[in-house]
Structure formats: structure tokens, C-alpha cells
Amino acid sequence: MWPELRPLGIKFFLVSIGPPARAAEFCALTGFPRDHLLADPDNALYAALGMRKDLGSTFFNIAARAPGPPRA
Numbered sequence: 153m154w155p156e157l158r159p160l161g162i163k164f165f166l167v168s169i170g171p172p173a174r175a176a177e178f179c180a181l182t183g184f185p186r187d188h189l190l191a192d193p194d195n196a197l198y199a200a201l202g203m204r205k206d207l208g209s210t211f212f213n214i215a216a217r218a219p220g221p222p223r224a
Contacts, residue, residue: 167192 167190175191
């Protein structure tokens with residue numbers, strides 16, 4: 153996974169909202185390495201960072217999108 157990062161000593165991890173069993177299902181479906189996906193069943197990390205997990209306030213909210221160059 154991201155072999156160009158390994159020589160730099162960089163390890164890449166994801167944190168998922170939900171129980172470890174759901175994280176394992178995600179890894180089985182996608183091939184994502186299980187040892188690089190951490191489960192957050194209590195939503196503690198997202199809450200501590202002030203992040204939201206619902207689509208209405210994230211994906212469908214124009215204000216939540218990161219600024220960047222216009223897409224072609």
C-alpha cells in the first residue's frame with residue numbers, strides 16, 4: 153500500500169466510525185489492510201476533532217467542501 157511512502161518511514165492509517173466488525177467487513181470488501189484501519193465505535197475521534205458524520209452537513213453542504221482550483 154503506497155509503496156513510495158514506505159522508504160520514508162510513513163505509515164498510513166484510516167479511522168472508521170463504527171465497531172471493529174464493520175471495519176473488518178470494509179477491509180474484506182475493499183482489500184484495505186486490516187492492520188491499517190482503526191475502528192472508533194464511540195465516534196470519539198470525530199467528536200474530538202469537531203467533525204460530523206452525516207451526509208447533510210458534509211457531502212451535500214457546499215460550505216463544507218475544501219477550497220481549491222475550479223474543476224475542468
